[in-house]
Amino acid sequence: MAEGSWPAGTAGDVAQILRDGRDHTRADLARATQMSRSTVAQRIDELLRLGLVVASGDPAPTGGRPSSTFHLATQSRVLIAIDLGATHCAVGIADLLGTVIVDDRRQVDFGDGPALVLRAVWEIAAELLEKIGRAPADVAAVGIGLPGPVQFSTGRPGLPGWPDWQGYDVRGFFTKQVQVPVLVDNDVNIAALGEREASWPGVDDLLYVKVGTGIGAGIISGGSLQRGAEGIAGDIGHVRVCGADRPCRCGNRGCLVAVARPYPLAHELPEAGLPVEDSQGIIDLAAAGNARVLTMLREAGRNIGEILTTCVSLVNPSVIVVGGALSGAGDGLLAGVREVVYQLAVPLVTANLTVVYSRLGGRAALTGAALLASDHVLSSEYIQGQIDGVGRR
DSSP states (O other): OOTTOSOOOOHHHHHHHHTTOOOEEHHHHHHHHTOOHHHHHHHHHHHHHHTSEEEOSSOBOOSSSOBOEEEEOTTSSEEEEEEEOSSEEEEEEEOTTOOEEEEEEEEOOGGGOHHHHHHHHHHHHHHHHHHTTOOGGGEEEEEEEESSOEETTTTEEOOTTOTTTTTOOHHHHHHTTOOSOEEEEEHHHHHHHHHHHHHOTTOSSEEEEEESSSEEEEEEETTEEEOOTTSOTTOGGGSBOTTOOOBOTTSOBSBHHHHHSHHHHHHHGGGGTOOOOSHHHHHHHHHTTOHHHHHHHHHHHHHHHHHHHHHHHHHOOSEEEEESGGGGSOHHHHHHHHHHHHHHSOHHHHTTOEEEEOSSGGGHHHHHHHHHHHHHHTSHHHHHHHHHHHHHO
16 A cells, blocks of 8 residues: 555554653654554654654664654653542552652541542642642643442442532542543542553453452453443442341341451451451451451452352453452452352353452552543543644634
């Protein structure tokens, strides 16, 4: 096909190639995108005007006339990443590729309501921006995870256990601080994104299971995050465990979250003369080899495994990653999950199934929040919209 007859393509298509972080010549980009060199040159000029691309200092040796090389201007703007839980918030500043540069983690009480909590989160973000010499005007996007279902299209949470948060305009709060895109999602979903990108980049089918204040799963199927019609895909915490009858805060009985999350476990232990207030107390007792705690963790793992047995048949993941507060409590929890999943699921599903603890630990959701923002601002659609906007001005 003669040069000039290739499909036009967009600047966003060129930006996707440059996301590998390497230097590319115009010829490299023409081959990769199947655009003509003249079209590539136009697209690069558009990206240069947006400040998303810079020319490299050293031309690439081609054996003839030196060819300029180009790479993504990862430091031209920054992203704010937020992992907000029931009792903590982690805030980070990342480059355009989603690599966290600086971060801070503090205790918060989600029950204080959105006005107080989000104001505290923004203050942390402002401190971090100042720390690295950046201003709110340098922010390109905000990615945030909340501890419960979120309607992704609107960014509004659906948290029946937190009435002050129900339907709150989280996006609106942050756009008053910085007039940029704000991406709001469930914290388990973004943890799945972070874990997959950092630890399992070649895996297209993965379940991330968080065992913390709640229990939920982030589902990556066919390489894409699955949110469901109302943003509650993976809400396994309120699936009933066979034979369980403990009351759940949702009003039902026997929910997985009522029998396997840290809070009810911690409140059983004082009856046995083991004063424990939180998940860290459980982790400490497990590390000390306390037989009762190890038995409880194994049983919690079995209960989780019972629900995951159905999940693996429905979704057929190649990897299940267990994260959250109890993932630091030793092998008992994971052993219980494996025991039941491998025993009850059909061999065809489990033959090549890997069940492991999170490699990122408490940083999975923060990493995912940064990637959520990065994927948006570097998407072909968003970049083209920015170019069209520049053209109109």
